[in-house]
Amino acid sequence: MSFKEILGQEKALALLKSAVLGKRMSHAYIFVGPAGVGKSKAAINFAKLLVCQDPRQAEPCDVCSSCRKAQVAGHPDIQVLSPEGQFIKIDAVREACRRLSLRGFESSRKVLIVSDGGALNDESANALLKTLEEPSADTVIIILAASLKAVVPTIASRCQKIVFSSLQESVVRDILRKDYQIAEDEALYLARISGGCMETALRFSKEKVFSYKNRLVEEWMKGDFSLSCGHESEKREVRQEAETALYLLAGWLRDILVAQTSPEAKNIINADRIDDIIHLSQRLKTEDLEGALKVVAETAADVKYNINMRVVLARLNAELKKIT
Ligand SMILES: [Zn+2]
Numbered sequence: 001m002s003f004k005e006i007l008g009q010e011k012a013l014a015l016l017k018s019a020v021l022g023k024r025m026s027h028a029y030i031f032v033g034p035a036g037v038g039k040s041k042a043a044i045n046f047a048k049l050l051v052c053q054d055p056r057q058a059e060p061c062d063v064c065s066s067c068r069k070a071q072v073a074g075h076p077d078i079q080v081l082s083p084e085g086q087f088i089k090i091d092a093v094r095e096a097c098r099r100l101s102l103r104g105f106e107s108s109r110k111v112l113i114v115s116d117g118g119a120l121n122d123e124s125a126n127a128l129l130k131t132l133e134e135p136s137a138d139t140v141i142i143i144l145a146a147s148l149k150a151v152v153p154t155i156a157s158r159c160q161k162i163v164f165s166s167l168q169e170s171v172v173r174d175i176l177r178k179d180y181q182i183a184e185d186e187a188l189y190l191a192r193i194s195g196g197c198m199e200t201a202l203r204f205s206k207e208k209v210f211s212y213k214n215r216l217v218e219e220w221m222k223g224d225f226s227l228s229c230g231h232e233s234e235k236r237e238v239r240q241e242a243e244t245a246l247y248l249l250a251g252w253l254r255d256i257l258v259a260q261t262s263p264e265a266k267n268i269i270n271a272d273r274i275d276d277i278i279h280l281s282q283r284l285k286t287e288d289l290e291g292a293l294k295v296v297a298e299t300a301a302d303v304k305y306n307i308n309m310r311v312v313l314a315r316l317n318a319e320l321k322k323i324t
Contacts, residue, residue, distance in 0.1 A: 008171035017058035033164025036198030051107035076105040083119035118150035125152035
């Protein structure tokens with residue numbers, strides 16, 4: 001793997017590379033940004049670069065024994081600290097710091113990656129603090145975090161901040177296709193419905209919302225659309241599923257409305273069903289679509305605020321049937 005495979009983070013990667021090339025390395029970095037935007041990949045590649053025996057232009061060579069070991073998480077001088085349960089355990093931090101204080105086994109550099117800085121509680125953060133304040137020579141600590149606020153301030157303030165930004169929709173689509181082998185149609189839909197947020201796109205992928213959405217849409221087009229909550233409407237998961245269905249449905253209705261004025265595929269979330277969208281946009285009335293969208297939004301709010309789900313979904317089903 002090289003930095004080139006990390007998409008949409010040119011600024012963050014340029015900072016890291018210039019630090020290596022200019023030999024202005026900090027002893028601690030905090031990579032800040034939402035989940036799924038490339039922080040972990042960047043940390044692993046950066047660690048690999050730091051232990052590589054033959055780096056070229058701030059890229060690891062990928063063939064030396066250090067690179068090969070780093071790639072399979074088997075390099076003795078690269079440690080990764082991850083939470084066990086909710087937090088990173090204090091004993092694990094102490095052991096990692098002890099190893100950082102020793103001479104490198106194979107490399108002159110030693111790297112510690114903290115996979116979730118937000119999982120350092122006060123105790124474990126305190127244990128790490130000593131090493132951050134008085135680092136032994138040639139150690140580099142990389143802390144990953146969703147936001148600076150999530151990390152104990154005394155830790156965050158001692159690290160150089162590298163910001164990983166949210167991704168463009170096209171980048172999210174490419175990552176879903178390349179890294180997760182998701183088909184083109186589905187990848188594009190997930191990227192658009194999640195507004196370019198990789199974390200949401202991955203959650204939606206796991207929840208199989210693409211096929212779920214198409215099932216909902218087909219039922220709606222056949223006129224037998226019916227969202228129900230079964231007998232367990234009080235359960236959180238049932239509410240969440242209804243919220244997702246309403247969100248997908250709103251995307252669908254919004255597309256038909258948008259297609260009435262600008263029917264180009266680039267404006268359509270459900271680009272996989274552009275023909276249906278255009279057909280419906282010609283057949284349905286604007287005021288009916290606006291009315292349906294309003295009912296969906298009201299239902300979503302009712303579901304969120306725990307109003308009787310059976311009642312609000314029955315109303316939604318009846319209203320939506322009127323316009324198909
Ligand atoms: Zn190498």
